[in-house]
Amino acid sequence: MTLAVFFGCTFIAFGPALSLFLFTIARDPLRIIILIAGAFFWLVSLLLSSLIWFIAVKASDPRDEALQRGLLIFGVMFSVLLQEAFRFLYYKLLRKAIEGLVALSEDGCSPISIQQMAYVAGVGFGLMSGAFSMINLLADALGPGTVGIHGDSQLYFLTSAFMTMVLIFLHTFWGILFFHGCENQRWWEIAAVVLMHLAVSGSTFWNPLYVGSLVPSYLLMAVVGRDVGRWIPAAPVGGRGPASLQLVPVRPGEGFWGLPPGDHRPLQGPEGDFQAGTGPDAVLTRWGY
Amino acid sequence: MTELSAHLPQFQHGQLTENFPDNHLSNTNDNSERRRHDNSERRRNDNPGSETNGQPQNNIQQVVEDEEEDEELTLKYGAKHVIMLFVPVTLCMVVVVATIKSVSFYTRKDGQLIYTPFTEETETIGQRALNSILNAAIMISVIIVMTILLVVLYKYRCYKVIHGWLIISSLLLLFFFSFIYLGEVFKTYNVAMDYITVALMIWNFGVVGMICIHWKGPLRLQQAYLIMISALMALVFIKYLPEWTAWLILAVISVYDLVAVLCPKGPLRMLVETAQERNETLFPALIYSSTMVWLVNMAEEDPEAQRKASKNSTYDKQANQPQNGDAEPDDGGFSQEWQQQRDNRIGPIESTPESRAAVQALPSNSQTSEDPEERGVKLGLGDFIFYSVLVGKASATASGDWNTTLACFVAILIGLCLTLLLLAIFKKALPALPISITFGLVFYFATDNLVQPFMDQLAFHQFYI
Numbered sequence: 001m002t003l004a005v006f007f008g009c010t011f012i013a014f015g016p017a018l019s020l021f022l023f024t025i026a027r028d029p030l031r032i033i034i035l036i037a038g039a040f041f042w043l044v045s046l047l048l049s050s051l052i053w054f055i056a057v058k059a060s061d062p063r064d065e066a067l068q069r070g071l072l073i074f075g076v077m078f079s080v081l082l083q084e085a086f087r088f089l090y091y092k093l094l095r096k097a098i099e100g101l102v103a104l105s106e107d108g109c110s111p112i113s114i115q116q117m118a119y120v121a122g123v124g125f126g127l128m129s130g131a132f133s134m135i136n137l138l139a140d141a142l143g144p145g146t147v148g149i150h151g152d153s154q155l156y157f158l159t160s161a162f163m164t165m166v167l168i169f170l171h172t173f174w175g176i177l178f179f180h181g182c183e184n185q186r187w188w189e190i191a192a193v194v195l196m197h198l199a200v201s202g203s204t205f206w207n208p209l210y211v212g213s214l215v216p217s218y219l220l221m222a223v224v225g226r227d228v229g230r231w232i233p234a235a236p237v238g239g240r241g242p243a244s245l246q247l248v249p250v251r252p253g254e255g256f257w258g259l260p261p262g263d264h265r266p267l268q269g270p271e272g273d274f275q276a277g278t279g280p281d282a283v284l285t286r287w288g289y
Numbered sequence: 290m291t292e293l294s295a296h297l298p299q300f301q302h303g304q305l306t307e308n309f310p311d312n313h314l315s316n317t318n319d320n321s322e323r324r325r326h327d328n329s330e331r332r333r334n335d336n337p338g339s340e341t342n343g344q345p346q347n348n349i350q351q352v353v354e355d356e357e358e359d360e361e362l363t364l365k366y367g368a369k370h371v372i373m374l375f376v377p378v379t380l381c382m383v384v385v386v387a388t389i390k391s392v393s394f395y396t397r398k399d400g401q402l403i404y405t406p407f408t409e410e411t412e413t414i415g416q417r418a419l420n421s422i423l424n425a426a427i428m429i430s431v432i433i434v435m436t437i438l439l440v441v442l443y444k445y446r447c448y449k450v451i452h453g454w455l456i457i458s459s460l461l462l463l464f465f466f467s468f469i470y471l472g473e474v475f476k477t478y479n480v481a482m483d484y485i486t487v488a489l490m491i492w493n494f495g496v497v498g499m500i501c502i503h504w505k506g507p508l509r510l511q512q513a514y515l516i517m518i519s520a521l522m523a524l525v526f527i528k529y530l531p532e533w534t535a536w537l538i539l540a541v542i543s544v545y546d547l548v549a550v551l552c553p554k555g556p557l558r559m560l561v562e563t564a565q566e567r568n569e570t571l572f573p574a575l576i577y578s579s580t581m582v583w584l585v586n587m588a589e590e591d592p593e594a595q596r597k598a599s600k601n602s603t604y605d606k607q608a609n610q611p612q613n614g615d616a617e618p619d620d621g622g623f624s625q626e627w628q629q630q631r632d633n634r635i636g637p638i639e640s641t642p643e644s645r646a647a648v649q650a651l652p653s654n655s656q657t658s659e660d661p662e663e664r665g666v667k668l669g670l671g672d673f674i675f676y677s678v679l680v681g682k683a684s685a686t687a688s689g690d691w692n693t694t695l696a697c698f699v700a701i702l703i704g705l706c707l708t709l710l711l712l713a714i715f716k717k718a719l720p721a722l723p724i725s726i727t728f729g730l731v732f733y734f735a736t737d738n739l740v741q742p743f744m745d746q747l748a749f750h751q752f753y754i
Binding site: 028029030032033036037039043046047049050051053054057068069072073075076079080083128129131132133135136137139156159160163164167200201204205207208213 | 368369692695696700735738746751752754
């Protein structure tokens with residue numbers, strides 16, 4: 001327990017997310033705002049779903065264990081659906097915001113593209129979700145105690161940290177996928193995100209049988225990450241330094257991180273049209289569609 | 290620190306007006322009004338004097354251009370300004386929460402202030418509710434009275450009284466309260482310390498703080514001190530306000546802020562308008578400002594000083610008129626002391642038609658070449674204090690603990706973001722408390738009562754949503 005577990009679990013759970021934040025989000029004020037607004041939307045969805053669950057619990061018999069567990073499962077599923085609904089609402093808000101930004105900018109281009117917003121929104125959702133899951137655990141990990149002294153799993157903190165990490169990544173990928181689906185009216189992508197989220201949350205019902213929850217989640221994360229990663233034309237993990245991660249005023253549809261220097265094919269006109277124009281098509285072409 | 294003398298007129302007043310949030314509570318409430326009020330002074334163009342400075346002919350055109358540019362630029366630069374305020378607000382909250390979590394002194398019940406005489410340790414809930422309502426009513430009336438007193442003092446130009454008041458409060462805050470804070474931190478970590486070292490530390494801290502806040506200092510240091518005193522003040526509130534009273538006061542104060550800043554006869558609005566009429570700023574050290582505005586070309590013989598001189602000389606003539614009630618123009622804050630300081634610094638400068646012409650002949654962009662990004666945003670210290678009180682109380686008393694704290698934190702930041710968005714749209718003084726405090730309160734009660742049981746059950750079964 002204490003410091004070693006605290007720091008270990010903190011960095012397992014939040015290390016990757018923190019580096020994502022530091023390297024890609026922290027430099028641009030607009031992205032930070034989008035991140036915090038994303039966190040706020042997740043929070044509101046959690047609030048509403050807790051309200052529903054609370055009402056259901058208060059209306060039911062508190063001594064019936066199976067019923068309470070059933071209500072909790074219902075609460076989890078409802079919360080997942082509500083989170084995705086709020087993700088959709090956030091998408092709508094960001095679309096409006098992009099129109100506003102385009103109107104206010106000097107060259108008719110938004111300083112941030114919808115894909116970048118999707119990524120940041122995903123990270124926002126993920127960070128808030130992870131924080132809410134993990135922070136109280138971490139605070140308790142600082143103090144004295146023995147994990148699983150009453151016969152529960154002794155790996156509780158560790159698995160929680162790993163689960164949090166995978167959820168943060170998944171939220172990021174889901175954000176990108178969801179927004180892409182909304183942009184191009186590909187409803188099956190949206191449905192896939194919702195189903196994946198339900199599946200991952202559902203897999204946690206196997207806990208403490210961790211092989212039933214952690215392993216599928218990581219596999220799912222790998223699959224989704226690979227798919228989403230094919231979108232990114234200049235992946236920052238390819239060895240290019242932070243210079244490639246700076247905010248480049250991106251013409252909408254140019255791709256995720258902006259075009260590499262020197263390659264300035266204009267992918268769409270000055271009006272910054274996001275609809276079925278050349279922007280998303282360019283991305284789709286890359287994806288082989 | 291000569292470059293810091295190149296302030297625009299309103300920042301010069303930092304030399305004269307020692308606006309400092311009192312730790313003395315009546316003054317604080319009052320100052321917090323002033324602060325919120327000053328906070329409402331977050332205008333994009335916070336240099337009303339800039340356009341009127343010696344170049345009347347292209348004045349109007351410039352103003353129009355600036356306005357149009359501002360239309361375009363405001364939201365584009367809005368994000369940066371929002372972050373410029375996010376960071377200090379976050380820092381203040383982090384300091385308060387860290388102290389609350391580690392130093393038990395600030396969560397220990399050691400009595401109440403005289404402004405909240407009714408106890409909350411009553412038998413019935415109804416009695417407790419009644420007491421807290423009475424407490425909140427007393428506190429709010431004290432605040433209202435103090436604010437009106439301040440407005441009256443300001444209107445009748447009793448600057449000396451205000452300055453004296455501010456100096457006393459800042460002395461109390463910087464020396465006495467930080468001494469207590471330091472003592473409690475030492476007690477918490479069981480650090481042995483002798484009085485001589487403590488005296489030295491507090492003396493240095495306090496004196497540098499007074500200089501930075503009331504006079505001149507590096508921007509970051511001044512900002513750091515403002516954050517520290519806001520945190521200290523918030524900690525005092527958290528300690529001495531009982532629970533229900535605190536929440537009620539927060540709610541009522543945000544309503545009061547809304548009314549006082551937006552209603553035509555609201556005291557804070559009158560304060561702002563009076564200050565704008567007189568072309569002064571309101572006690573700059575009571576406001577957290579995210580940037581200092583410099584003049585870009587300092588190479589010539591201190592054009593700033595020449596401008597100040599020409600302005601000053603204009604006021605000098607007017608000051609020769611007999612002083613009477615309220616109608617005549619005052620020395621604009623360029624009091625005798627300030628003139629002496631200026632003379633000592635750069636030598637007596639006479640305003641002659643030649644020097645004025647020379648100043649007017651300066652390229653006009655010496656003022657407007659200030660990078661629009663350098664235009665800072667200001668937030669009153671009262672807002673810092675009440676945000677931190679909310680988050681601190683959430684972390685001190687919530688059963689959901691860190692979840693509640695985090696939720697309140699995000700809610701306040703979003704409220705601040707929305708307020709700044711409204712500011713960018715409406716471009717006039719706005720209260721910063723209502724939206725943030727409303728969100729904060731809603732999220733506090735909702736998270737504490739609804740979300741926390743849910744998350745608790747989820748953590749118990751290790752379900753993830």
